Amino acid sequence: MNEGNPEIELERTPKKAVIPASGLLVFESHHAPGFSGQAKDTSSKFHLVIAGHSRWEGGGRRYFLGPDTLIHIPAGQAYSQADLPNDPVTVYGVHYRTELLSAALSSQLTALGMLSIDLGSANVNQARVVRSIFQEMLFEQGAGQEGWEMMLQSRLIDLAVRTLRLARRRGRNDLPAFEPGNDSTERVARYALRLKSRFFRQETIEEASKAVGLGRRQFTDLFRKVTGQSWRRYVLGLRLNHAAGLLAETERSVVAVAFESGFDDLSYFNHSFKTAYGCSPLAYREQRQVRLPVKSAASSKPVGDGEPSAGFKLRGIKGWFWTAEQYLEEIPFLPCLKMNFLMDCYGSMISSQSVLQPGKTGSNEWWKPMTEDRKEAYARIICACQDNDIKFCFALHPQLGSPRPLNPDRAEDVEQFYQHYAWAQSQGVQWFSICVDDTGWGVGGPAASGLGHARLVNTVLARLRDRDKTAQFTFCPVICWGDATNPEHRDYLEVLAREMHPEVYVFWNGDSIVTPRITRVAAESYRQVVKHRLFLWDNYPVNDGSPTLHLGPVSGRETDLHEVIDGYLSNPMHTQNQINRIPLATCADYASNPREYNPARSIGQAILRLAKTSEQQRVIKDLVETYPGFIVAGGGTGTNPVRAKFGNLVAVRDSRSSAQTFIHHLENILTRLATQFPKQFLSTRKTITEDISWMKKQIGSKK
Incomplete structure (x- = not known):
């Protein structure tokens, strides 16, 4: 049974188990269609069928096994098995050395020979109780917590005793014991804590209430008081969290993950998981597990000659307080990704000590001429862009982190600000930007702020075009996100729409400043108000200088954004520009052809591009899975x-x-x-x- 994971290894014949030093091995087995074979092991074993049907034969007897059938095979017992055509089996098993059981218990089980029990007909509770035992053993073996070997042995003894009693038709369903206590709230709190490692047990709320010596009503009231949730929601949350971990970190099938996490109904598991995580279990796994391709290939379908562009016209990156050396290191990498645009980080361009970096001191002294050292460094950056056919965009911020924010109505301020653009133009730069993000309206309010910003942009652009008619301009406004339905946002953006030169591009972050999803609806709504061409400033994989990494592929950007937005700009991590090439490659892949973009395929190709040997590829793969990025892991730019x-x-x-x-x-x-x-x-x-x-x-x- 393999619909949960098409890439999981299927077994075609019985395999000989290798028993570890603990003397006990819990496992899962997924059979391929046509599974059959013979076996004889030196260890004893229990099998629990959870899906499919199979015929077994051993000790002169024949058995027909289906879901919820438990079978015990003593050590040294030869047997054969064959799954029914088109109904392969998924089975959980326990191989154990007989000395783990007492001599009396072991001899009694051995005397019964090969034993099969239909748990569904044995007792209404026995099927779920036995499933719980297997689930707990799988959990303990996988978690490896202190004393896990002893826990496995104790559950093995439980399973053996229960099997022996069932065989003698003395079925019994023991409720979980709970330590006595006088305070009801304390007992419920201890029970809730214990649930964190016992959530997979098939327990009803009546059984839970009885386990702590309370009536159902009192138990449910106290449980909600202690945890803030209902008992059912709390247990469901624990199960889903465990399932998410298994999906991200193992290759187990969805059926197996659901079973081990305490779910008996696969459709209910799928529905609950999608409700909680916003995607199917398989999609969740695909987001978190990297599959390395066999060979390098174009990540997205290439655009043929004569075909219209399949993606954004302008595709690039900006620095995040990068040094000149970082820019120079990354520029040659951009053409390999079919990127054609690079914007400097406005903060580090003219800040005396890169003031805006976390933990740094200094100030944004935009009115002062650049030092000769800085001019020389950025001249090399501009030249490198020209050599690699990259459009370099010269950007400044006249307010952020400055003790003297620029006044657009003050001619001296505008002149001092413009000197930097004149220098950049003298170096052959044709793209320019003014950014006023991360600031407020000022005392005049939204409309007055919008008017001042429009006039500043128009003045600088006009002077640049006096020298070069082809000069292009981008502007990052105070409100650079959302759908422009907020009244104050709308007042500001409508002034820009009326007053700012119509050929200026406007930067837009998406539905919010940092967001896992960017939609066409929000882009169209924003553009309809601002009435200018848009340039998507995607805040991924930026970490804003925080001690973390965001390495997973970009995702959640709708496939038709390029139809309403002209450019795409990725905002990178701070000091980690080299490893930033991994997520950047996926951003470039998306920007080049959004409709054909596949995050899982793209991240695999990104790793192959950066890592040449299999050992290098595996360590980068493990690193990406460990730091998957906030789009997948949740949180924001600083989330670790x-x-x-x-x-x-x-x-x-x-x-x-x-x-x-x-x-x-x-x-x-x-x-x-x-x-x-x-x-x-x-x-x-x-x-x-x-x-x-x-x-x-x-x-x-x-x-």
């Missing part, structure tokens, strides 16, 4: 998915081992990254090192 995941791990009871394992995983990535790329990704390695140190400190504080 590694620290968020670690926080979730340590919040769960008895999860110290899982947290340590996660730290080791990150240390392994760091070591491999340094080995495979000894001279690259230094700032990326610094970020990972800081995350490892932070996690170790958190664990140390909890000792």
